Amino acid sequence: MRSIGPALTWEFRRQYQWGFFPIFSWNTFLLFWIWLIPYKISGGAENSPRHIEMVTGWYAFYLYAALFSCGAVLLSGFVDKRKRMTFSVRHYALPVRTSVLIAWQMVCATIFMFMSVLAMAGFFRLVTGLSFPVLVPALFCSAVLVWTTAGLWFLVGSQVLTLLFFAVVPLLLIWGFGGIFFRETWQSEMGTFGKAPLPVLFLLFLISLLAAYLIGVVGAARDRRGDAFSLMPIREWFLERFGTLRVRQKRFSSPVAAQFWFEWRQKGLIMPIIAVAVHAGIIVFILVGVMVGDAFDTVLGFSFFQWFVWFHAGLLFGMRDTYSGKWEHGAFTATRPLNNRDLSFAILKAGGASIAVTFAVCVLALLPWVVMGSLEHLPGKHAAHPYLLAFGYLCGALLLSWTLMALGACITLTGRKSVLVIPLTVLSAFVVGMMTLTAFGVLSAGTRKTLFEAFEIIIALGCFLGVLAAFRAAYRKQLIGKGLVLLPAGLWLILVVCAAALYVRPPVPLESIPVSLFLLFVGLTALPVAPLALAPLALSWNRHR
Amino acid sequence: MQIRISPQDGVPIYLQIINQVNYLVASRRLLPGEQLPPVRKLAETLVVNPNTVARAYRELETAGVLTTRRGAGVFVSEAGRPPLPQRERKRILSERIDILLSEARQMGVELEEIVELLRQREKAIDKSNMGRRSEP
């Protein structure tokens, strides 16, 4: 390698190559699929152009957010031993100027965004025939990514400020994008924007790039000197003025309680804090006068659709060595005198407590709206009991969040990256394959229907048999006792009965649901109880290698 | 009680302890009836395994140099019993003499010269001892 840029790029690629592409596919293609299904089902661009436009707008937003988040996380530098998003000492000690390091980073970021947007637009065009603007989004996203990198560099010394930055920037993005995308004429708007003179756009882009570069270099240079801007002086002043720290603590009643405290303290408050922050942000927006009408929808949406985030939270809960980011079991927790069942259950309990607290926060946030009677305007308002429906939704959301969190935790509990990477890659490949085949007309509607039905039945059977096998294995290995086999079985039966009741007498009139979908649903109801066996198995597989 | 242990010496540690205790007793730096530190304390001070110290104490007790008083600790045996059996004394000195002789041989010094040197050194030590004994 002749020079620094290629050397660093090579190192970056080698470090991330096995993790990056699966994560990238997961985030982008899954979202693409969520967008594509209604588009294709509604027969393409001829049908309901207004609907298509709205959905496409949402898709564009999610896409850029996903690309942005991928890029920001991966290109903010190599995580160093102290677990900050900055270069490690090893890089700082190289005979390289800070300005060169930052320049390399930002050039990589720009190239990355350009190529990603190009690839996605091209794929989009290939599949749907819609021509998606390329240049403007690419410039915009690169600029955003570069500015984010600069901001991170400037605030690298303080974890609090970095988190705040990460919280504020997406909100700003939503605000900005909302102005462009969530209006009726977004495509023409984008067209107009794209029709601005090219030199002007490029000039704006370069100027902002330069400004971000300077900020980034200043921030990185300070960090390299060990002089990063941080809030420590304020914290210390605060502590000095307002007394010593509490040293007394209550005793733990049992080892399991102590381990629960450990897991809770480490990770339990992340989601509740995010919930509080989101709701606070919404309140701020309302006060400022932006998106008042949409506020209720947003609150509702966040409360009921947070299950997606819980999967990722679950992945975090299951990681046994959070600080080093390694998947192998850290020695500290592995050498606790706890058996595998107690240890894994402490983790699940902490996750469950986290879910409970977060949902409590969301329900509290919803109370003002309920009092104001907004619940009457929910979809399905002709249902006899809107509050009961809302309660049903809440239970469903809770169950879904628990299942996804616990399954995510089980995945990372195994301590093997392949357990996450292989299914994701297979799923992405399957999804992309299906989409391509459908788009190119290889699959007729009838074949697709049969294929989906078969797929649903396979998954249902797979879930049911898999869970059964897991319980049997866990019982055999003496990880769980009889009580922990009978209890989940009973719970599952209750869930099945509820599902059957809902199928026979739905509270809201639905179109007829095919039997295969119902079977899939029944199979999936085995999943909420599965972690009771899967978690001890996964932990045992990880702890005793 | 000043004892120095050097693990690199080649001599097993318990033997070093034994030798040094014997030396201290023989040179009256440990008086009869004086208490020695307990096994644990000495092990911590010297930073050696307590089992090693225990072994040294055991062998010294067998040799009659030390006595254990139940509940009180380890003490130097009362005067009247010889501090060191003749056999032991000769063995320790033989080792030192072997080293001296082999070095002398290397340097090419004859036996008569060594004997003369021994007499000279004894006179010199006696002189300095006299000086010390006159002090209270």
Place this chain on the structure above:
Amino acid sequence: MRENVVEVQGLTRRFGAKTALDNVSLGVRPGIVFGLVGENGAGKTTFIKHLLGLLRAKTGSVRVFGLDPVRDPVGVLGRIGYLSEERDLPDWMRIHELLNYTQAFFPKWDEAYARELLETFALDSRQKIKTLSRGQRAQTGLLVALAHRPDLLLLDEPSSGLDPVVRRDILGAIIRTVADEGRTVFFSSHLLEEVERVTDDVGMIHAGRLVLNAPLDQIKASHHRLTLRFRTSQAAPPRLPGILFCEGAGLEWTVLCDGALDVLRAAAEKQGARIVEEGKPTLEEIFVARVKQTVSVRKEA
């Protein structure tokens, strides 16, 4: 005679192509200090991980306190005080939180003793573990391992990277543990001077194989270092039976052998050499000789 605290039979472990442990069998008697010696990467940490149940014994058997650490983690880990090589402690905790947390797991926790150790090590219980220096981290880890008076103190390279003051603390802890009736210490190290001071039994591991396993006194008594002076200058190291290591040039050669002194003497005389110096090698010399011997044997084979 009580049963062995640790009993390992025929333990073999491979990681891909690399053999980390090769048919290792050893037993640790109760109430002694056992030192596992070996160079970096010899298999010491792998061995210790088997004792903790962090690695399953795929070939062979591992028993601690007569129990299988994989099947009965509570029974085994509840009686072990472990200090890992990386001093794996949760960074976000404060020391007093760590003590309170650890106390919940061990019924034999001695609060007074813990406080005494805190004072001896001069640690501030309000400090966050993240802000501790390396030596203080080791001290904290040691404190947490000692305070519940474990039946087996298991230390993985306890002195690595530490200053002499902290090293003394650690050795002191080892000594005090064994001085208390019935408690055992097992530690791995490549600092042989320390091993020489405190161990009763020594096990030497090289490239996964246990090349030596005997009481320290026995090892030191059976190994000899001889300096041979030949009548004629030797171009190559002399070939004599039973030597582990040979070094020197020309007329004088120093050899290290294990036992068989008379055979060696006779053979040396046959080759026209006489013994000018005879001494006891240090543990470090014995170790280096043994390691190099196995290397050279393999080269010839």
